[in-house]
Amino acid sequence: MSGQGQVSFRNIVKMHGEFAALKGVNFDIKPGEFFALLGPSGSGKSTTLRILAGLDAPTAGRVLIDDKDVTSTDARDRDIAMVFQSYALYPHMTVAENIAFPLEMAKLPKAEIAPAVKDAARKVKIDHLLDRKPGQLSGGQQQRCALARAIVRKARLFLLDEPLSNLDAKLRLETRAELKKLQRSLGVTAVYVTHDQEEAMTLADRMAVFMSGEIQQVGTPAEVFARPNSIDIAGFIGNPPMNLVPARYVDGDVIIAGHRLKTTTTTAGERDVVAGLRPGALRMTEGGLGARVDLIEDLGDTAALDLDCAGTMIRMRVADGNIPGEGDTISITARPQDIHLFDPATRMRL
């Protein structure tokens, strides 16, 4: 490791003409952390990564790496390795030459390059493909080649721009697990851009959730899942997503579809709110909120139910062996701590 890999963004703004791609972004990444930038497309996460890499310059604000201001430092001099979404392999070079390229640019002696290339290729299991050109590799192999090129140099920061998005579903799951192990074993700081909340949840030590050019929440995946900061994050994190239903708050209770539920949230008086209920947090019980089962999606070990609660659609996940029939009327409830309340005007958590 040639550095620590500590990153700070201070009020980073990026304008594309009149359009603000980033509206003042702040976050800190600790050394050795696996940090995910999560958000829907167009939310500014890739722009953030490019600014961190030095490929784009911010319109305003400062980027610090290891407490040094690198805002105007060229990408070449930042000691950062990156895996591109497109992999960006050099098409005219073999896999071995691709992996060796960063070392040659660092003017490493030839005798040291060959073993380093072999070592990096072995770590990502492509040491049998060293003589091939990128055009002769499958998508997964190209992706590994890009990974090997990034890890061979032992940079202080390791950036990944949606590296799994071009792989098929099965390969994506395998590679995801390997990526995490690889990062752990290298002990390097990794910044990972993704629009897939499941990837971020499973890989990241901490994550920043982007919404239209701003970070709405930074925290561990568990924190963000348990206490989403806003309606947008609540709807974005979790699969199936959280139910967000209009409700009314009255003295510590919330009224959903005419039924009163206890909450732990305390706010003044009586007001309209948006109640968030995770599909998995709903329970079937006697004397709860009445609901008719519209549709059942059997997922094997669990099932997703579409419920009609007096005109309000609610999704619920139930464990196998406990599934009602379609058209049945059931009664559901949620524990007070599982009910999230949001302000419909500001869209923030109450």
Added chain:
Amino acid sequence: MATTAVTSAEIASEAPRSDFGRVLAQRERRFAAALLAPAFLALLATTTFPLLFLVYTSAFRMDLAMPFTNGFVGFENYQVLLSDERFWTSLLVSLVYTGSTVALQVIIGLALALLVMDMKRGQGWFRVIAILPVVLSPAVVGMIWRTFMLAPEFGIVDFLAINAGLGSKNWLGDPTLAMVSVIAIHTWQWTPFAFMVLLASLASLPEDIYEAARLDRASAWQRFRRITLPLLRPAIVMVIIMRTMVALTAFAAIFTVTAGGPGTATEILNLYAYRKSFTELSIGYGSALAVALLIVTIIISGILFAMRRAK
């Protein structure tokens, strides 16, 4: 039992169908040949026949000034040619002319293409202006340069030379300067072609690999040497091949500017063959010179194509 019956029935029905297919394919081929025939004949009449006739003529003494000496001479023209000093000089002039114009076109064209790639505005205009020389007839280009650009005292180039303190030069009268001038004229006219091809090729290179190279700490020069050049290689080789073939057989521009002079200073092989045939009216020997040029062209393009394949 049942399966055998089905199989034999299948075979029975298959046989006539494939026969029918063969007849159809044959008819299709014949129709295609009929469609191709006019073009093929026209091509034969306008390229292959004159070429063969040229080779045939080169085996004769055919002197329009002294028709009484005409007759079959076999390889005599070629024997004369091998000991003809003017032939060797003109071959050397051809090679110098071709080598320097092609090298200049590729280098200047590539430099321009790299420069224009980074232009944010005005790229379209630059392309339009750059392509203008290519669409002019080489004869017109030659006239423009002889009068407008290189004329002593009044030509733009000479005017600039005087103002730069170099003094008025005899651009087309001095043997070395005349050679430099015709090389400059050809380069001026045809560099835009190399520029356009290389620019198109450059524009098709993916941007992300340059970003990857920057993060891999490659300097601008290293990015050019290690990424741009190897990826442009096919286009560069293609430009070299095409321009070499044209430069070897260049004619009109030199003819209108210097007509091969002063003396034989700018007399490329093509021009020598022309002068022999149509000025000195020695058609047979001129044909032999033209065949020699053909052989040189074939050898050089053969070498270039081999280099292209070799990689």
